[in-house]
Amino acid sequence: MKQASSRGEAIQLVTRELRNEILDGFLAPGERIGQAAVAERFGVSRLPVREALRALQNEGLVTIVPNAGARVVRLDATELDEIYWLRERLEPAAIAESVPLLTAEDLRAIREHAEEMERIAAAGDTAGWLAIDVDFHRTLLSRAPLPEVRRMIARLWNVARPYRLAYLQTSFPESLLIGHMEHRLLLDAAERGDPVDAERLLAIHIRRTRLALREHSELFDS
Numbered sequence: 675m676k677q678a679s680s681r682g683e684a685i686q687l688v689t690r691e692l693r694n695e696i697l698d699g700f701l702a703p704g705e706r707i708g709q710a711a712v713a714e715r716f717g718v719s720r721l722p723v724r725e726a727l728r729a730l731q732n733e734g735l736v737t738i739v740p741n742a743g744a745r746v747v748r749l750d751a752t753e754l755d756e757i758y759w760l761r762e763r764l765e766p767a768a769i770a771e772s773v774p775l776l777t778a779e780d781l782r783a784i785r786e787h788a789e790e791m792e793r794i795a796a797a798g799d800t801a802g803w804l805a806i807d808v809d810f811h812r813t814l815l816s817r818a819p820l821p822e823v824r825r826m827i828a829r830l831w832n833v834a835r836p837y838r839l840a841y842l843q844t845s846f847p848e849s850l851l852i853g854h855m856e857h858r859l860l861l862d863a864a865e866r867g868d869p870v871d872a873e874r875l876l877a878i879h880i881r882r883t884r885l886a887l888r889e890h891s892e893l894f895d896s
Contacts, residue, residue: 684722688712689729696735696746697832698801699839707736707744734833749837749894757834758884762877764827765811768818770873773864775817781865783813788857795850800842803850804835810857814864814872840893841886849886853879 692712695701709723716723727744730736738744776784787810794803808831815824842849856879863872887894 684718685725688716688722688726697835701746703746704748705746751891751894754837761830762880766873766877768815769876770869772815772818773869773872788861841890
């Protein structure tokens with residue numbers, strides 16, 4: 675792995691790599707993150723590692739306890755409810771603002787993401803599917819003139835992803851059939867430029883996902 679040449683680059687490198695490892699499940703919920711081991715692995719001092727861990731704590735992915743170190747956040751069913759309560763309110767409002775402003779290029783990208791998710795599901799790539807799913811939803815919301823709301827939503831996606839990964843690892847890809855149909859309906863609403871239909875469909879999509887996850891709450895008390 676290429677080493678960073680400055681402190682700022684080192685912080686960005688460690689933050690990015692640790693984030694990806696958490697989101698893709700290589701670092702498990704509750705797993706301790708040793709600063710010395712991370713610093714050695716990336717060829718940096720402990721200072722960039724500490725800064726990276728603080729950034730990940732702000733993103734809701736890491737917990738730092740004084741004199742105890744850093745750990746990947748544990749999954750918690752109560753937190754899951756709150757995450758999806760927020761998503762159900764923010765994302766439908768954002769898509770209603772975004773859909774009328776989507777460009778032809780945006781729509782092509784959304785269609786490509788939907789098709790790619792279906793191919794990846796057939797191949798059994800859970801982490802890859804989740805990454806493309808975020809791209810699909812991010813592009814749908816990308817034209818909403820609400821930058822702070824979109825930042826909040828992006829944070830919620832990151833915090834929700836370990837829950838979704840834990841669930842999908844027990845039910846992939848069978849559990850995605852309805853989700854793929856909902857994605858196609860969202861694509862259709864976007865292509866028709868219908869913000870009302872897109873808002874309604876996204877609210878249903880998020881709510882159904884929440885209920886599916888909630889049925890497996892035993893997975894989220896790590």
